[in-house]
Amino acid sequence: MSRISKVLTVAGSDSGGGAGIQADLKTFQELDVYGMSAITAVTVQNTLGVTNVYPLPPEAAAEQIEAVGSDLGVDALKTGMLFSAEIIEAVAAQIRAFGWTQVVVDPVMVAKGGASLLQPEAVRALREQLLPLAFIVTPNLPEAEVLSGLSIRTMEDRREAAKRICAYGSRQIVIKGGHDTENGDRVVDLYYDGSTFTELVGRRIPTPHTHGTGCTFSAALTAGLAKGLPALDAVRTARAFIQAAIEHGLELGHGHGPTNHFAYRRLQGVSR
Ligand SMILES: Nc1ncnc2c1ncn2[C@@H]1O[C@H](COP(=O)(O)OP(=O)(O)O)[C@@H](O)[C@H]1O
Ligand SMILES: Cc1ncc(COP(=O)(O)OP(=O)(O)O)c(N)n1
DSSP states (O other): OOOOOEEEEEEEEETTSSSHHHHHHHHHHHTTOEEEEEEEEEEEEETTEEEEEEEOOHHHHHHHHHHHHHHTOOSEEEEOOOBSHHHHHHHHHHHHHHTOOOEEEOOOOBOTTSOBSBOGGGHHHIIIIIGGGOSEEOOOHHHHHHHHOOOOOSHHHHHHHHHHHHTTTOSEEEEOOTTOGGGTTEEEEEEEOSSOEEEEEEEOOOOSOOBTHHHHHHHHHHHHHHTTOOHHHHHHHHHHHHHHHHHTOOOOSSSSOBOOTTHHHHHTTOOO
16 A cells, blocks of 8 residues: 555544544545544534533643654644643644644634634634644634634625735635625635635535534645645645535434535545
8 A cells, every 4th residue: 555644633522523533533534544633622512512611731732742743643734623722832832843834723713503612812822823833724704803803794805814814824724605694505715825816616505514514624625735735726625525525414413413524435436
């Protein structure tokens, strides 16, 4: 077998399996990369929402990253739910120490049900400690508003927000459009590589089962980078992966159900 790409997710656990570490590892597996994890927090969560959050000590995140980085090696990593400034600082210190550059920062702040997954006072650490280490940052629209300090209504606002967020140090950005219900039957993600904007337009799939879309998208993007895809190709592949996962949803649970992580591979016609 040819050398397998190794990918690390630094994120929270979702007991319901639709978001967080669980979504990331399922996505990595489906995209043929070797997945590893450093857990930052345990959430008590299902399709109806998050009922509790148990953050781990910052050293626990740091030690898990050290363990996999020093032994297995990491071709690309993503961060998801980091919860506190102290955990962000510990994670950023490890990324700097290992000198990793293929870093996708998904600046997870609030779950779709409204539960806070990042303490408000940690936003500053996210901007100042983590964004300078990011190759690509992937905020949704509410996260882009918090990071940029702008109210985002138009595509021009999105472009300005992208520039302001990249000014904190991330080389590239995707502002995801899932929360924009003003675009009719279209969903538009905005990609900016530091000089050129690309609008990625897809069909908005009418479904309540979108739990974990952001995690799954950023995990697929990280897998693509680890395999050596150019950034825009990795973004396009990640969009195809999440579109398939939403379109062929599993309809599990009694609330906002998870997406279908099997769908992309099955649509490619690859049997297992
Ligand atoms: N209803 C939908 N139909 C098609 N694509 C969607 C839909 N909702 C979200 N997406 C896509 O899923 C990805 C995650 O977007 P978003 O939901 O904005 O992130 P988050 O889960 O972080 O809030 C983006 O690529 C977005 O375009
Ligand atoms: C443990 C954990 N991490 C991240 C999220 C948020 O995931 P996201 O992909 O943004 O999806 P929604 O929760 O917004 O549906 C989470 N819920 N849990």
